[in-house]
Amino acid sequence: MHKLLTFILFSFLVLSGCKAQPASPESIPPQVETLEEIVILSEWNERDVFKSGLIPSQQHLPDEMPDATIYHIELNIADDLVHINGHQEVRYTNQEDVALNEIYFHLMPNYLGDEMLISQVSIDGASAEYVHEKEDTVMRVSLASPLQIGESIIVKIDFLTVVPTQLESNYGILAYTEDVLALAHAYPMVAVYDDEGWNIDIPSEQGDVTYLDVSFYIVQVNAPKDLVLVASGNEITHQSAGDRKIVTFAAGPARDFYLAASEDYVLTSQKFGEYTINSYAPKNLAEGSQFAIDVAAASIEFFSEAYAPYPYTEFDIVATPTYALGIEYPGMTAINVDLYDLEANLYGTTAGVYLESTVAHEVGHQWFYNLVGNDQLDEPWLDESLTQYVTWLYYVNQYGENSAAGYADALDSRWERIGHETIPLGLPVSAYVDGQYSAIIYGRGAFFFEALANKIGQKAFDAFMMEYTKSHQWKTASTESFRESAEKACDCNLEVLFKDWVYIIE
Numbered sequence: 042m043h044k045l046l047t048f049i050l051f052s053f054l055v056l057s058g059c060k061a062q063p064a065s066p067e068s069i070p071p072q073v074e075t076l077e078e079i080v081i082l083s084e085w086n087e088r089d090v091f092k093s094g095l096i097p098s099q100q101h102l103p104d105e106m107p108d109a110t111i112y113h114i115e116l117n118i119a120d121d122l123v124h125i126n127g128h129q130e131v132r133y134t135n136q137e138d139v140a141l142n143e144i145y146f147h148l149m150p151n152y153l154g155d156e157m158l159i160s161q162v163s164i165d166g167a168s169a170e171y172v173h174e175k176e177d178t179v180m181r182v183s184l185a186s187p188l189q190i191g192e193s194i195i196v197k198i199d200f201l202t203v204v205p206t207q208l209e210s211n212y213g214i215l216a217y218t219e220d221v222l223a224l225a226h227a228y229p230m231v232a233v234y235d236d237e238g239w240n241i242d243i244p245s246e247q248g249d250v251t252y253l254d255v256s257f258y259i260v261q262v263n264a265p266k267d268l269v270l271v272a273s274g275n276e277i278t279h280q281s282a283g284d285r286k287i288v289t290f291a292a293g294p295a296r297d298f299y300l301a302a303s304e305d306y307v308l309t310s311q312k313f314g315e316y317t318i319n320s321y322a323p324k325n326l327a328e329g330s331q332f333a334i335d336v337a338a339a340s341i342e343f344f345s346e347a348y349a350p351y352p353y354t355e356f357d358i359v360a361t362p363t364y365a366l367g368i369e370y371p372g373m374t375a376i377n378v379d380l381y382d383l384e385a386n387l388y389g390t391t392a393g394v395y396l397e398s399t400v401a402h403e404v405g406h407q408w409f410y411n412l413v414g415n416d417q418l419d420e421p422w423l424d425e426s427l428t429q430y431v432t433w434l435y436y437v438n439q440y441g442e443n444s445a446a447g448y449a450d451a452l453d454s455r456w457e458r459i460g461h462e463t464i465p466l467g468l469p470v471s472a473y474v475d476g477q478y479s480a481i482i483y484g485r486g487a488f489f490f491e492a493l494a495n496k497i498g499q500k501a502f503d504a505f506m507m508e509y510t511k512s513h514q515w516k517t518a519s520t521e522s523f524r525e526s527a528e529k530a531c532d533c534n535l536e537v538l539f540k541d542w543v544y545i546i547e
């Protein structure tokens with residue numbers, strides 16, 4: 042294994058000495074003459090920049106993940122907010138148990154409604170061959186020689202992301218509409234290699250589109266000055282000149298990097314112990330923005346107590362015009378802007394009711410999606426059904442068993458939509474048709490966890506959930522590893538229960 046010690050130089054950077062750490066916001070003069078003066082130096086093994094975004098008890102994490110993929114990304118957002126020029130350097134280490142002949146990158150904008158154009162790829166400084174596959178949704182980069190176990194390479198990619206200007210694809214997670222830029226999966230993302238090989242399937246229209254490993258990100262965004270930028274991780278530098286600004290974010294460990302931006306965002310912020318919740322919404326929705334903070338705070342506190350501490354020093358909530366109610370990202374969530382007008386009628390109930398259940402659900406994903414990962418395309422029940430269940434527990438914790446019955450009724454009526462059919466939970470997203478995905482994964486799924494708790498006893502179940510979270514944190518869970526953890530907790534055989542609820546019986 043050869044160890045790489047490389048410095049990244051963003052294209053507009055000037056190297057000034059050998060600083061071990063990027064400048065903290067305090068150490069930067071408030072005024073700069075030109076953006077060219079900004080210097081960010083990040084050495085591949087630099088860890089402190091990530092520690093600053095983690096609560097003290099979690100600051101050991103970056104040192105314990107030396108082989109996790111590290112992204113250094115530059116995003117230059119054009120004034121039209123649609124064209125984004127990108128340069129990305131990735132340090133990828135082979136953490137698998139076989140040598141690899143290639144690396145795959147997801148090019149999600151090619152799936153999400155517009156396009157991602159790749160202009161150049163190099164590996165360790167040498168130009169590399171790349172081909173598009175799966176209807177251009179992935180790129181295979183060939184390696185000149187196999188990457189041995191434990192070896193690292195630096196992959197540099199120049200790209201252009203063109204953002205759709207309508208919400209038609211996958212809930213509008215990547216879009217510029219209604220003066221909001223939602224940048225989901227807008228950089229070439231390293232695919233996961235696991236026992237199935239490279240996971241490069243084209244996602245289904247109805248579910249989450251990613252399955253990613255834990256990584257670290259330093260992202261420098263060059264954008265119009267008046268655009269309020271909200272992103273995964275923490276802002277580590279911020280400079281402006283003329284009508285542009287450059288903001289650098291550091292994030293990780295995390296499974297993705299998300300950014301939303303709008304000139305209309307007004308920040309409401311509140312500190313809770315070791316972390317701060319930031320809520321961004323248009324000015325006229327301040328009441329909803331504050332309510333989102335209240336719900337996020339209560340759910341973070343509850344889930345931190347029940348499963349594992351919330352690891353980051355920040356949690357951001359952004360209002361976007363997505364077609365979904367909400368979407369989870371590491372350290373943040375995008376919430377449908379229609380939910381913020383608390384008293385408004387939405388699908389026959391008040392928007393505030395949806396805002397509460399949605400924020401609690403998306404906060405739950407910080408544990409079950411980001412902290413404990415899973416193949417969201419092949420085993421969506423592990424994050425979605427479980428998150429529905431823990432949202433139910435949030436209501437029980439917050440309002441008591443009787444009041445929470447209303448939420449359980451809502452889950453049941455989702456399942457009722459397909460006549461309580463006992464379709465297994467353990468299917469890939471693409472196998473569910475005609476409303477089955479929502480009914481089974483978001484409805485029936487929650488009741489499996491209730492059945493499991495009834496079977497093994499509430500005390501054993503609670504202990505199991507904490508142990509499951511801790512033993513799988515920053516790793517990838519599977520149906521089998523979930524069952525093993527549960528069986529260990531109860532010292533019992535759960536095959537029958539899994540056959541009744543989860544397994545596909547041929």
Ligand SMILES: [Zn+2]
Nearest residue numbers: 402406425428
């Ligand atoms: Zn969800």
